[in-house]
Amino acid sequence: MWFDAVGDIARVVLIGSAAYISLIVILRISGKRTLAKLNAFDLVVTVAVGSTLATILLNSDVSFAEGVTALVLLAVLQFLAATISSRFTVGRAVVTATPTLLFSQGRYLDEALRGQRVSVDQIRQAIRSTGRGDVGQVAAVVLESDGSLSVIAKDKVGDWSALAGLGNVPASGR
Structure with missing residues (x-):
């Protein structure tokens, strides 16, 4: 079968979109930790393309x-999402998650931890993974858009400019 009907192709475009x-x-509702290290769009396209290819091959x-x-549609939608998120601030806010400050200047930010479903133990684990045994050596821990935890040491924090835009950086840390 090379072609059935235009209506079937229109259905693929509508249902695919x-x-x-x-x-x-x-994925956005489920939170950043759902993807842990994967970009949402990379995951979506990888899974969708694999599934679509399997369907094309196996479903007569x-x-x-x-x-x-369907494959072209996925590629076009991926391109549009990447373009929107890279060129428009509003688009970026809708399409991608923003980093969240979880620990700052010796304080666990409880509201942020609860909101992002991250435990104090996970923060400690991230700190240990940097080779530090003292939480007091850490200026900040940030949950990044890809679900990873970035640990910024006190001796490396500088002027805190890497944390600009997080919105919840303490006044003394700006």
């Missing part, structure tokens, strides 16, 4: 044209 948007919303109800349309 809706499914892509739904998956992004679900899906024509080749529909499958290719």
Whole structure:
């Protein structure tokens, strides 16, 4: 089967767009830690392309044209999401998660920890992974957009400019 009907291709475009948007919303709602080290869009495209390819190969109800349309659609949506997030502040805020300050100047930021579903033990583990045995040597710990934890040592914090834009940096840390 090379081509069935234009209606089938239109269905792939509509359902594919809706499914892509739904998956992004679900990933954004579930939080940064869900992806842990993966960019949301890389994950979406990787899984979707693999699934689409398998469907094209294994499901005789899906024509080749529909499958290719679905693959092209995923590539176009990925390009649009990347373009929007890189060029527009509002788009970036909608499409990607922002980093969150979880620990600053010897204090665990409880509200941020609860909001991001990160435990004090996970903060300590991140600190230990940098080779530090003393929490007092740490100026800040940030939950990054990809779900990783960045640890900034007191002797490396400088003017705190790397934390600009987090919105919850203490006044004494600016």
